[in-house]
Amino acid sequence: MPHGVTRTTLRSMTNIPPPAEELRILDHELRQLDARRAQLLARRSWLLGVLRSAKTPAPAWGPAQTPAIWSAPAPRSRRPEATAPSVQNVLLVLGGVLLTVAAIAFTLVSWGQLGIAGRAVVLGAVTFAALAAPVPLLKRGLRSTAESVAGLGLVLTVLDAYALHQVALPKVDGTGYAAAATALLAVLWAAYGRSLGALRLPLPAAMATAQLPLLLWVVAAGAGHHAITAALLVTAAFDTVVALSVSVRSVRVVAAVGAYGTGAWGLLAAGWLSWEATGPSAAARAAALLALAAAIALGAAWRAPAAQAAPGLASTGGLITVAAAGGVLRSVLPDAWTVPGYLLCGIALLAVRGTWLPESVRRGLPWSSAGVQALAVAWTLPLVTVVLVGPAGWAENVWSGAPSDARDAVTVSMPWPSNTETAPLVLAAVAAVLVLTFRGGPHRSVALSGALGLAWASVLVLPATLELPYPAGLLMLGVTTAATLTAAAYSRHAHPTDDGPTSPTEPPASASSPANTRPSPITLTTLGLALLTSLHLVALSLAAEAATLAVLGSLTALFAAAAVWQKHEIRAVSAAASLAYAAALACATGASLDWQPHHIALLVLVVPATAALLAARLKDATPTLAVEITGAVAALLAIDLAALEPPVLALVLALCGVIAAGTAVRPDRRRLGYVAATLFVLATWVRLASWEVGSPEAYTLPVTVPALVVGFVRRRRDPGTSSWTAYGPGLSVTLLPSLLAAWGDLDWLRPLLLGTAALLVTLVGARQRLQALLVLGGGTLALVALHELAPYIAQAMGAVPRWAPPALAGLLLLALGATYEQRLRDARRVREVLGRMH
Template sequence: MDNSLPPADELVLVDRELAQLDARRSQLLARRAWLIQVLYPPVAAAPLHPRTPLADSTPRSAQNVLLTLGGTLLTIAAVAFTLVSWGSMGIGGRAAVLAVVTGAALAAPVALLRKGLLSTAESVAALGLVLTVLDAYALHRVALPETDGLGYTAVASAVLAGAWTAYGSVLSRLRIPRPVAVVAAQLPLPLGVLAAGGGPTALAWAALVTAAADAAVVLWTRPAAVRITAGAAATVLGGWSLLTGGWLSLVSPWSGAALLLTGAAITLYASWRAPAVATAASAISGLALLTATGGLLRAALPTDWSVPGYVLCALALTSVWRLGGAAAPVSAGGEPGTGSGPAATADTRSGAAGTGSGAVASDRGRGWLPRGIRLGLAGAGAGVAGLGVAWALPPAVVGLLGPVARTTEVWSGEHAANALGSYPATATLVLVAAVAALAVVPRLWARCGALALAWALLTALPVSLDLPYAATLALQLLTAAAALWVAVRPGPLTRGLRAVDASAGHPGARATAKADGAREAGLEGPAAPQGFGPATPWPAWAPSPRVRAAEPGTVLGWTAYVGGLASAVSAVALALDVRAATFAALGVLLALLAGVAVLGTDARRVVSATGAVLAATGLVFAVAAAAGFEDRWTALALLLVPAATAAIGSRAPRPVALAVEVTGGAVGLLALGIAASRPAYLALALALGGVIAAATAVRPERRRFASWTAAVLFLLATWVRLAVWDVTTPEAYTLPVTVPALTVGFLRRRRDPGASSWTAYGPGLAVTLLPSLAAAWTDPEWVRPLALGVAALAVTLLGARFRLQALLVLGGAVLALDGLHELAPYVVQVVGALPRWLPPALAGLVLLTVGATYEQRLRDARRLRERLARMR
């Protein structure tokens, strides 16, 4: 017998049980929280007694302060004891006393350490170290008073350094002696060189040897305090010796080269043994190497070749980066070049961390130089090469901006002088070398840099080589043409490149990549999340939408396009020196920009189309100036540009068409501004502009805007023509607006009977009636008021007949005001003839009458308002 419930009833039962379980779980959680609070009450800070002082230091810090202060005071006392006479005791007696006290101070830490008093032992040991310095001073005063001070200090510092090192090694729990010994060890060699009368070179060598010893201490000792002290000393002394070597490379290249090369070798070895500082140390080594070799080349080459020599050395050093890729990583399957095996994994970790012996081991597996060293050397070379390129760029800047900042008249035939006539011509060689170096790097940034520097090279050649005017202009036009061609067809420059993912480094992209890697590794099922949704418990693995990749062709195209436009502008500015050159440059640029507008893509088409219109405008100006046109004829000639753009816009794609027509419209406004000084020609120009706009209105997508523009231009042309004819009658200006406006309103009402009469007829009627009313009030004749009254009466009757609110209100208001104007003289006469008491009496009578019939007047006004509201 089957006792199972129907599915619907069973579902209700399951839901009820689940609800009861949820309620029971909430009760248990609340009870659990209460029990935890009872068993483990929160520890509250005990209230302090108002009279109990608050301790603001720990016993350990108080002990350290006391010990430090005591040691300092004892040190001061010992110095005063040694340097200042103490009673009748001479320096010998004081030296004997100091020797005894020093021995006691150095021996006391042994007993203190046995009792566990480490801090006290440190303080007493520090006092003992200071006393040894005073002992050395006393020894010099007592036994060796004739000895040279610098020489004795050098020997004494060496002895003290050795003694303190031995003392600290015996009492290894003391932290002060060995770092202090490192500080003392910095003095012997430099002071010994000064005592021997050595110059800057010998002193730099002494500092370098001392820095090398410090580096050895850093590499081969374990106490952190000793390594930090030695590292700081090595940085200071080594940096000072390398700076001295850089100065010597300018005044004495061979002496400086030996010093710099030795320092580079020491620093490079340190970077090899210390991966944590490999990049920084190898960068310093690379700079020292470049300074040394560049200084030797500078001494052997002419002055103009100094910077190219440095740049060539720097580019040679940057090639070290490629040495690490000699050995390809081996994959898990034993196939080279895949980069997915253990070696690749270790190398990835080494690249991320950059420190540790594991990083060195994995990095060395890829080549004979670790990655950090290669990065530092290549960075040093790239930095020096960048400085050389910056030195070579001024000719390019002058070649680009020189023609723009012109100092000669247009078409004068005179040319501005070369602002960098004495600049070394070898700057172009630096740019050539930089272009060649970047061109072989299969990276997008390198290709963009090579393209930009190639453009700078072509721009700088006329200045560096002091080319004649014709060659300079031809080279600028060729540069613009080449750059614009690359902007349209960047394909050859993209070989070996791939799209750059703009989402690299994004957390969502990394999660997506991790999920993709897990999927490729075969981790399907519950262990490999496939997406993000309501049932996915791994939101961090959810793939995020990737940003669209930046195509190499697009990036290179825009890089070339910017350079091409800059060269085009510079070429036009340079061509203004000669008439024929102006026509040639504008014609070439018109063809180039038109070609880019046809063959290009994205926004480059729009910008090129706009530039082509501007080039055509320049040609029109040039033709008008060459023909000697007056301003009015130049304005009419400029209207050819908007006419041409209107014709081109009908066939061009939408973005290009819009840009071309907007630019053409701007040129048309310029033409109107030029013709404004001659109203008759301004009227003609406005009419021609109206014709162009009317022709454009034939196109469906331009109909609304172009038709209104044409109407406005035709109206303005009419008004200007009337003003030229000295017509002052306002109706001559308003009727040309009223008639078309009423016609448009009538046609709209036929298409849409529900349209408001104010929208259809209000603007057209107001344009004529209101100016005519204002003129009628100041017109002493009777013709205009009579004609206006007849017209207003006709409008009012039409509004009443067809129930049109705008016509009834406007016509009635104008008719009333016009009639009031006609009755005003008679009213004035009557009022003047009446007694003075009569107007107030009539006003009071009117108020009484209105008050008595107030409610009736309100009903009449309400009915009038309702009737008007029912009208359209």
């Protein structure tokens, strides 16, 4: 750029304004265009209103006349509520309906007033005129009118067919004649629609009529259910072909609706025939019908243009195929093998993986197999429910005697489902399919967890299904518990989480770090199954005393061993389960020895004591918490067992306090010291109540003395502690109940002792300048003194005239008013003195 030539100079030389100025100019021009467009639209609305009005002609612009667009916008006319095409369509449809009604009325009412020739002439002329009229109408561009007249012509052809049957062929079977008439009408309407391609009504009407001929013909022939079902399915196949091959959208829609409707009707009929088949021959015929339905669904999935519908059609076709093959197997197999037969056919669908199949079909068939397997598993649920829930009935018949076999053991409160002998095989088969299907991939863990659950259910129902002896059933469940617990212990239960570092400077935790791992679905599943099996085993063992003791002892040892050998979540759950079963074993042992419940409570206390010792040795937080919670629950059980015997209850509460105090020694469990103190106090109170001690001081002093000692030690360690915090609770526990008792006591000893104690507390508070002692002691002393003076005050009030109290009150108010300022000063001084106290 030459020296001295600036950017502003260049812009002025090229007539290009600055960007800001150019933007302002563009905005101004756009506003001008918007205003101009608004004026033109207003003028257009006014002109349309003038043209629609028959009274006022459109004004012409002359030299002396200025258009309204340049002066003021004309008033906008009222907007019509219906468009011209809508009015036209309503009129045409209404006219066609009226003509159709008139034609029907003529055919049904006035038909008999004409001769044969007249009838033929009238029908032929009217029908020909109605069918021929659309040709000139279409040439003149009146398509909607042509559609209405064509619809009238189609209705007239139906009336012609009806009239022909009534006059010329009255002895012909009505159903057969209807079949032939509908077939002929469908062909004629289709030809008529093809010849007049601009009409949209004849082709869909022909397609809708085509749904009837085959079905009516089969009904007229007196065929059975199989033939009627076949007619429905053939019609559905015809509709499917038309829906997939015809380009006219209205015909495709009608064909698709017909395919789904007749196909569903035929499928339900074929399924019912397959289920009702009593022999291989009937089952084979029903299977052929189902195979036809499956072929229709799979063919539609193969050729369907919509990718969303293809997998669903393929899945439906696979399910129908399973129903066809399974129905044949059902006819030759016993009733108990019906579900396994269908399941076998469903599993066989997984083998259909040809590359020649479309992707949609290959994706749909596995879903069909999954649906069959899910239904098979659902069939086993009633049996699994009986096996799991049935043993709960032994809770009302504890140690009533061992049953004869495992089936009697689980049906103590529920009946055994019939024809379920093959349920274990079904569960095992589905479990095997899950394992083989999901041998890799992201869903492998979830699939293996499901397979473990199904295999466990199979083993669970096997003893009752085979009617094994009662001890053998218990042994099998015990082995299952040990196996599932071992699988949980040795599974790869630590999976890294997706959590990142907790801070920008902290590196990510390693995958093997306990803080950054979580149990896998397999670990959680096996651990849950182990617990559930153990509970089921305990419920079954309640039938016999020896079985109960053996099962509880074995489970206690088993879970204790698992807790010793493993870590993390497995240790926590196993330790808690072991302690729980130990508590149950203590109760069962005491019951076996004919001990009273309060004596059993002392035996149960071994469990919380053991839990406290174990918790002190464990390093992990989760197992420690689980052990402590289980021990606390066992302690509550012991307290409940001893509740009806106060002396033993006091002993149990004291022992629980000892356990809590021992736990409070640990630095992380200091707060349990309050629990221990509460338990000791409750033990003391229960013991006093058992001795029938009614004095409240006997209950409150054991609380007050330790509370005051604790408060004194706390103030020694922390001089800033308030006297209300240190001494308030301890003093209140004794002074308030004793004061309430003193007010209702006619004797002199309690008021004297309480007053003396309150005086000592007041003096100590005054000497040490402690607010809590001064207020509580002084208040108690004042109330005790008032209680002692109350009889004399009442006697004096009886001797005083009735006018004396109001007079004294008035004098008092006057005196207070006279010395109000001095009293305020004294009150502030007292408040300052109390405020300087602790």
